[in-house]
Amino acid sequence: MENLKNITPVEDFNWDAYENGEAVTGMSHEELEKAYDGTLNKVNDCEVVDGTVIAMNKREVVVNIGYKSDGIIPLNEFRYNPDLKVGDTVEVYIENQEDKKGQLILSHKKARATRSWDRVNAALENEEIIKGYIKCRTKGGMIVDVFGIEAFLPGSQIDVKPIRDYDVFVGKTMEFKVVKINQEFKNVVVSHKALIEAELELQKKEIIGKLEKGQVLEGTVKNITSYGVFIDLGGVDGLIHITDLSWGRVSDPKEVVELDQKLNVVILDFDDEKKRIALGLKQLTPHPWDALDADLKVGDKVNGKVVVMADYGAFIEIAPGVEGLIHVSEMSWSQHLRSAQDFMKVGDEVEAVILTLDRDERKMSLGIKQLKQDPWETIEEKYPVGSKHTAKVRNFTNFGVFVEIEEGVDGLIHISDLSWTKKVKHPSEFTQIGADIEVQVLEIDKENRRLSLGHKQLEENPWDVFETVFTVGSVHEGTIIEMLDKGAVVALPYGVEGFATPKHLVKEDGSQAQLDEKLAFKVIEFNKDAKRIILSHSRIFEDAAKAEERAEKKAASNAKKAAKREETPAIQNQAASTTLGDIDALAALKEQLENKKK
Numbered sequence: 001m002e003n004l005k006n007i008t009p010v011e012d013f014n015w016d017a018y019e020n021g022e023a024v025t026g027m028s029h030e031e032l033e034k035a036y037d038g039t040l041n042k043v044n045d046c047e048v049v050d051g052t053v054i055a056m057n058k059r060e061v062v063v064n065i066g067y068k069s070d071g072i073i074p075l076n077e078f079r080y081n082p083d084l085k086v087g088d089t090v091e092v093y094i095e096n097q098e099d100k101k102g103q104l105i106l107s108h109k110k111a112r113a114t115r116s117w118d119r120v121n122a123a124l125e126n127e128e129i130i131k132g133y134i135k136c137r138t139k140g141g142m143i144v145d146v147f148g149i150e151a152f153l154p155g156s157q158i159d160v161k162p163i164r165d166y167d168v169f170v171g172k173t174m175e176f177k178v179v180k181i182n183q184e185f186k187n188v189v190v191s192h193k194a195l196i197e198a199e200l201e202l203q204k205k206e207i208i209g210k211l212e213k214g215q216v217l218e219g220t221v222k223n224i225t226s227y228g229v230f231i232d233l234g235g236v237d238g239l240i241h242i243t244d245l246s247w248g249r250v251s252d253p254k255e256v257v258e259l260d261q262k263l264n265v266v267i268l269d270f271d272d273e274k275k276r277i278a279l280g281l282k283q284l285t286p287h288p289w290d291a292l293d294a295d296l297k298v299g300d301k302v303n304g305k306v307v308v309m310a311d312y313g314a315f316i317e318i319a320p321g322v323e324g325l326i327h328v329s330e331m332s333w334s335q336h337l338r339s340a341q342d343f344m345k346v347g348d349e350v351e352a353v354i355l356t357l358d359r360d361e362r363k364m365s366l367g368i369k370q371l372k373q374d375p376w377e378t379i380e381e382k383y384p385v386g387s388k389h390t391a392k393v394r395n396f397t398n399f400g401v402f403v404e405i406e407e408g409v410d411g412l413i414h415i416s417d418l419s420w421t422k423k424v425k426h427p428s429e430f431t432q433i434g435a436d437i438e439v440q441v442l443e444i445d446k447e448n449r450r451l452s453l454g455h456k457q458l459e460e461n462p463w464d465v466f467e468t469v470f471t472v473g474s475v476h477e478g479t480i481i482e483m484l485d486k487g488a489v490v491a492l493p494y495g496v497e498g499f500a501t502p503k504h505l506v507k508e509d510g511s512q513a514q515l516d517e518k519l520a521f522k523v524i525e526f527n528k529d530a531k532r533i534i535l536s537h538s539r540i541f542e543d544a545a546k547a548e549e550r551a552e553k554k555a556a557s558n559a560k561k562a563a564k565r566e567e568t569p570a571i572q573n574q575a576a577s578t579t580l581g582d583i584d585a586l587a588a589l590k591e592q593l594e595n596k597k598k
Helices: 015-019 029-038 108-126 193-209 375-382 463-469 538-577 580-597
Strands: 048-056 060-064 071-074 089-096 105-107 129-138 141-146 149-154 173-182 187-191 216-224 228-232 237-241 262-270 277-280 301-310 313-319 322-327 349-358 363-367 388-397 400-406 409-414 436-445 450-454 475-484 487-491 497-500 518-527 532-536
Touching (some): 048 108, 060 089, 071 105, 089 108, 105 108, 108 149, 129 149, 141 173, 173 193, 187 193, 237 262, 313 349, 322 349, 375 409, 400 436, 409 436, 497 518
Parallel strands (some): 237 277, 322 363, 497 532
Antiparallel strands (some): 048 060, 060 071, 129 173, 173 187, 216 228, 216 262, 228 237, 262 277, 388 400, 388 436, 400 409, 436 450, 475 518
16 A cells, blocks of 8 residues: 555564563563653642543542552542543542552542632632532531532521522532631531622612613512512612502512512612612502592492401492501491401402592591491480380499490490399399390380380389288288398288388397397288388387287277276265264354454
8 A cells, every 4th residue: 555654673672582471672571661760740648639531431530649559539539620631630639549459549529628728729829620429418508519619608698689499509510709617617608609799789879870660670579578679780779668669558578579570670769878778669659649530429338348357447448558447336236335246257249338538648538337227316216205125224324224226226224223122232133135025115215315215114113012911000921132331121922122220120038139130020011102112020029018008098998988987976965974963064164264264
């Protein structure tokens, strides 16, 4: 062939010696080995040297350090540098020049660790940008392999925007800046955010310099909190307060926006240094009150949803951003003080009547009781005087019971109209709150929206009967049920009560009657109008004694009269027997006395 050249063989080459394995040159084996070793680098165990990547696969990297054999290093020791390629120079640590298999043992990880502390300090001093491999998550941030050292990357230093998922960074190689070193504890803190901030600072100055109130900008939702939404305006942040998200009420900003959403916002305000920027979203749409139906007027019915509850009332949203207040007093015709929560709750759909409407002040008051007829308009027809009804006890006072016949129709039963017979000191003795009670309408006070009611009027007045039973002077068995300073309350037959003063409680033996003692009592006074019966126990034996005394006196008197009647004839007979001689003697005696006087 044309390209082949004739090569002249060495004339004196000893082919026999070659075949026998003997030296083919004039040099000895030792001389040849010495010459070969002279071409190799001198290396020692536990030394760090530079090597060149000559080959690599998915698991291993082959490195030549100029020694008689190459070293193999696991690829995962280079995971901090995903751009590694053949021809790159890498530092290696010589663990062993020759193992049992004659293999050179190298470590890139140990080489980095040996020089790492000097390198990391130099990186901090020179503000150098270095590469690191994020190994795993830890509390508050990430662990980063930097020069073989485990450095801490705080969560706040990963990026300028809040990180929602830390796990996506694990296994990544990123650029960092060393921001802090604790020499005593060998702790290193790195930051990726610091690399971004320098660039953002220039953008921020440019944006802030152009800010004006009323300006509309496009931004991205960066963070959502309970009180508002932070918007990234391209290097500078602004806040949309929750009240500026929508004309309607917003309980959670997530109802209106979502993370990473792009939207237009208007600048409402900022401080002098333009560090705090207040943004608005709702201001980009017309106010709902301006779009409210022009024909809407007082007296019209509207539908809406309860958005806020308070004790004094409920706020009803009849359109997004248009609310009216239903005061608790407009929820029922009832006069009772109640909480608005008794009538409705947040989320309820309600129908209401417009009571007041002020478009300038953007205020509206509503009512729901107006959807029903006022029961007092036809009170005389529905609850005429004398009519009987069932009512519910609502409240007590010392003088009576307040009841409700129906919602909005209240009445008072005076304490004196509860019972014909029982002396009620407090209404709680007779009934209880929430109980039903039968009533009769006694009087209607339409102006004050109150009825005078009675309970005892539903029964016959037993005092008409008592008047014939407990006549003055009649005696009845009674039990002392209560002792008072002024006397005792006595329970009589037919459920009626009487009263006896202390002097009328003295027994025949002089002792005082006691509580729960059963005795005979005489009626000494009966007052039907006042429903009062005055009793006496002592009068029974006192009157008996007086009657006996009177009987004795009468007997004595009768005896005396009889005696007188017997004496009268004797005197008459004696007088009749007086002689004329006796009369003459008396006349002589009289004359003699008169002479003596002369």
